[in-house]
Amino acid sequence: MQLQNNKLIDLQHITKSFDGNMVLDDLCLYIRENEFLTLLGPSGCGKTTTLRIIGGFETPDKGQVLFEGRDISDLPPNKREVNTVFQKYALFPHMTIAENIAFGLKIRKKSASYIKDKIKYALKLVNLDGFENRMPDSLSGGQQQRIAIARAIVNEPKILLLDEPLGALDLKLRQDMQYELIRLKNELGITFIYVTHDQEEALTMSDTIVVMNQGYIQQIGTPESIYNEPENAFVADFIGDSNIIEGIMIKDELVEILGAKFVCVDKGFGENNPVDVVIRPEDIDLLKPEEGTIDGIVTDTIFKGVHYEMCVMARGFEFVVHSTDYFPVDTRVGIRVDPFDIQIMHKPESEDEKAVEIDE
Amino acid sequence: MNNRNNRFLAAPYLIWSAGFIIIPLVMVLYYAFTDFNGSFTVSNVTAIISYVNIKALMLSIAFSLAATFMCLIIAYPLCLILTTVIKNSSSFLSLIFILPMWMNSLLRTYAWQNILERKGVINGILAFLNLPLFYIINKPPAILLGMIYDFLPFMVLPVYNSVSRIDKDLLNAARDLGADPFETFLRVIWPLSLPGVISGITMVFVPSLTTFVISDILGGGKILLIGNVIEQLFTQDSDWNAGAGLSAILMVFIVISMFITAKYDREDIK
Numbered sequence: 001m002q003l004q005n006n007k008l009i010d011l012q013h014i015t016k017s018f019d020g021n022m023v024l025d026d027l028c029l030y031i032r033e034n035e036f037l038t039l040l041g042p043s044g045c046g047k048t049t050t051l052r053i054i055g056g057f058e059t060p061d062k063g064q065v066l067f068e069g070r071d072i073s074d075l076p077p078n079k080r081e082v083n084t085v086f087q088k089y090a091l092f093p094h095m096t097i098a099e100n101i102a103f104g105l106k107i108r109k110k111s112a113s114y115i116k117d118k119i120k121y122a123l124k125l126v127n128l129d130g131f132e133n134r135m136p137d138s139l140s141g142g143q144q145q146r147i148a149i150a151r152a153i154v155n156e157p158k159i160l161l162l163d164e165p166l167g168a169l170d171l172k173l174r175q176d177m178q179y180e181l182i183r184l185k186n187e188l189g190i191t192f193i194y195v196t197h198d199q200e201e202a203l204t205m206s207d208t209i210v211v212m213n214q215g216y217i218q219q220i221g222t223p224e225s226i227y228n229e230p231e232n233a234f235v236a237d238f239i240g241d242s243n244i245i246e247g248i249m250i251k252d253e254l255v256e257i258l259g260a261k262f263v264c265v266d267k268g269f270g271e272n273n274p275v276d277v278v279i280r281p282e283d284i285d286l287l288k289p290e291e292g293t294i295d296g297i298v299t300d301t302i303f304k305g306v307h308y309e310m311c312v313m314a315r316g317f318e319f320v321v322h323s324t325d326y327f328p329v330d331t332r333v334g335i336r337v338d339p340f341d342i343q344i345m346h347k348p349e350s351e352d353e354k355a356v357e358i359d360e
Numbered sequence: 361m362n363n364r365n366n367r368f369l370a371a372p373y374l375i376w377s378a379g380f381i382i383i384p385l386v387m388v389l390y391y392a393f394t395d396f397n398g399s400f401t402v403s404n405v406t407a408i409i410s411y412v413n414i415k416a417l418m419l420s421i422a423f424s425l426a427a428t429f430m431c432l433i434i435a436y437p438l439c440l441i442l443t444t445v446i447k448n449s450s451s452f453l454s455l456i457f458i459l460p461m462w463m464n465s466l467l468r469t470y471a472w473q474n475i476l477e478r479k480g481v482i483n484g485i486l487a488f489l490n491l492p493l494f495y496i497i498n499k500p501p502a503i504l505l506g507m508i509y510d511f512l513p514f515m516v517l518p519v520y521n522s523v524s525r526i527d528k529d530l531l532n533a534a535r536d537l538g539a540d541p542f543e544t545f546l547r548v549i550w551p552l553s554l555p556g557v558i559s560g561i562t563m564v565f566v567p568s569l570t571t572f573v574i575s576d577i578l579g580g581g582k583i584l585l586i587g588n589v590i591e592q593l594f595t596q597d598s599d600w601n602a603g604a605g606l607s608a609i610l611m612v613f614i615v616i617s618m619f620i621t622a623k624y625d626r627e628d629i630k
Contacts, residue, residue, distance in 0.1 A: 055532075055536060056535075056536075057532055057535075057536075076535065076540075077532070077535040077536050078535050078536070078537075078538045078539055078540050082536075083536055083537065084532070084533070084536045086529045086532065086533060087529075088527070088529055090527065090529035090530050090532065090533040091533075092530060092533070092534075092547075092548060093530075093552070094551050094552055103534070103537050103539075103547070104537035104538050107537065107538040107539050107543060108538055151537070152536075152537075155537065155538065
């Protein structure tokens with residue numbers, strides 16, 4: 001995917017609070033043309049508010065929203081070249097599917113034949129040909145969501161905003177719709193801004209992920225860099241399972257964890273500085289005792305289908321390990337981690353950078 | 361629960377509706393189509409075409425339409441404001457508008473008589489301020505005012521219900537798709553509130569059409585509505601057959617408006 005460098009949307013120092021609660025604090029973010037950008041974070045992190053500010057449903061207390069370099073902060077939603085797909089679809093219940101899709105086009109006074117062609121094209125695009133005369137409440141959730149997307153894209157917006165559009169669908173449908181959305185984006189060639197709390201959705205679909213917590217951006221990056229190189233404990237914890245251990249950076253490329261020295265690839269953290277260390281469960285190799293860097297005892301084993309999820313207690317820390325090899329409970333094992341699988345992070349500087357328990 | 365139990369539970373209601381709704385209706389129809397001696401006649405019903413009766417009926421329809429229209433004009437913006445602008449205090453504000461329903465309508469109408477009288481509350485204040493006095497008592501505007509005041513809550517309730525049930529995301533979606541606030545109202549809010557508007561119209565139109573108390577008290581007996589004509593036939597002339605004949609005619613108009621409501625209720629959106 002070729003990403004152009006011109007900024008389509010530029011959020012500058014956006015601050016927003018509701019009833020004295022700060023929701024966004026000095027948020028700066030730009031979105032490039034043709035990007036699939038995902039705002040990812042737990043509920044209340046400010047991701048939906050950010051989307052609503054871009055859509056025009058909220059006005060920032062401070063800061064500017066630039067669209068192709070033009071300040072649109074005070075422009076109402078109907079004057080913006082963006083369209084939104086709402087979480088609960090928000091189809092007009094008193095209109096047929098065709099009337100729903102035609103809504104924006106009729107407002108723009110397009111000709112009847114143009115509207116007819118567009119409806120046909122949009123329904124084909126979302127694989128719902130022939131649904132013109134159905135009423136929204138006769139459609140399943142997944143079908144309604146496709147219509148909501150069709151209704152938005154016939155207006156040829158520069159940007160499509162999607163507010164947790166798959167949140168109300170069941171798992172299988174959600175996975176299918178993820179591929180569908182990627183296909184749609186490639187066919188349409190427009191910019192997608194996607195809001196979700198589902199890290200798997202974000203990793204699957206995005207060009208760029210913006211991880212947010214408590215009104216602050218925690219990290220911006222590609223799915224790979226967010227997953228493999230989390231910048232703080234919050235990101236590491238929110239994206240996938242991870243073991244976050246306190247350690248001491250002895251020197252470049254050497255870190256002490258639980259009293260043992262591990263070789264790593266990170267540099268520039270100084271000498272003898274406290275750090276947080278992230279090790280992904282699938283990056284831990286379990287060996288025979290004494291063969292690893294430290295030894296531990298398996299305390300729990302769950303079969304997960306693709307792999308076993310095991311808890312290994314070692315020197316007072318419980319590692320979560322994913323492995324296709326089976327080790328029964330109470331087995332003594334050696335733990336080894338390859339140097340490039342050890343991710344070093346600065347200690348949290350504020351409350352919002354700390355790891356949180358997320359149980360959705 | 362099985363069917364037999366269901367039927368048993370419905371029995372009190374069936375007895376009630378038979379005794380107090382169906383039998384009286386049959387009696388009205390019986391009296392309407394018989395004369396003093398009990399033999400069949402249509403003269404009670406055709407009496408509607410006499411000048412006095414047709415004038416009273418037309419006047420009633422005119423008053424009811426005006427009262428219904430005014431109630432809608434007042435209630436609709438109020439409901440929009442209650443649901444959108446000041447949603448936090450809306451339950452208190454809607455209570456204020458519903459509260460008069462808890463008072464006897466006769467009392468409320470007498471209160472208006474006191475307020476509007478030639479030497480009533482309003483004119484007392486106007487006289488004190490040396491302003492020209494205000495005489496609408498015993499004139500059509502007083503009756504219209506009484507109807508609007510009495511029946512406004514019947515418009516507010518259903519309209520408020522239907523407007524407040526509209527999902528805010530639908531309004532956002534309309535704005536998002538390019539509709540300005542007026543187009544959003546025209547294409548989304550109004551059509552979705554129509555079931556409430558229709559039942560509000562019926563609930564104001566029907567009691568306005570049949571009232572005789574309001575026209576009696578605020579019209580000073582000078583303006584005869586169809587309700588007053590029927591009341592006089594029953595109470596002063598003791599001519600039950602003639603009264604029932606005109607009541608039957610009035611019922612036709614009510615049934616027509618009920619049919620309109622039922623039609624739109626079926627098209628009601630959940």
